[in-house]
Amino acid sequence: DADVTQTPRNRITKTGKRIMLECSQTKGHDRMYWYRQDPGLGLRLIYYSFDVKDINKGEISDGYSVSRQAQAKFSLSLESAIPNQTALYFCATSDLRGDWLYFGPGTRLTVT
């Protein structure tokens, strides 16, 4: 079984709809991240969390919110989806600073 899972894997939604992307991990890591990938750009950090009570904004948090329900679960919400949020979204986890990231399989989101 995969250590980091994301649901859904693909989603098409309409402008203005609320959508939630979910991430679960079995690695026992405290640190979790949400990244967005657009063609020609590097992975951009949306939000990150270093433990259940710690939530921090990344580079591009506008239009997004997150919830850290437990050590193993970190959800990303788009309150009112817009077309320029069409992208590939990755969840990742890490153990300590200086350790590498473990990525989930990604969620491809299309907002029409």
Added chain:
Amino acid sequence: ILNVEQSPQSLHVQEGDSTNFTCSFPSSNFYALHWYRWETAKSPEALFVMTLNGDEKKKGRISATLNTKEGYSYLYIKGSQPEDSATYLCASDSNDYKLSFGAGTTVTVRA
């Protein structure tokens, strides 16, 4: 926001040949440098992490160097194989404990 740059954007290499490519990053407040391998339709997979204090973690046969003073890293692939075809992402951990990624170098190994 850090500006991590990778060059070239893409390259082709003949099977069996060696190649390398560059990642440049701001050297101030540097903590660690990461390299990831990303194949189409898969998720990025870690290859290296190297920290300022010299700690290093690596996976596979690919090697990397790090110059923290001038802010660059090279990733080397010796004896390229078709399975080395992928996009290689560099990421710098500097300010605020956040990783900033470059746009990647796409490597195509020709048989």
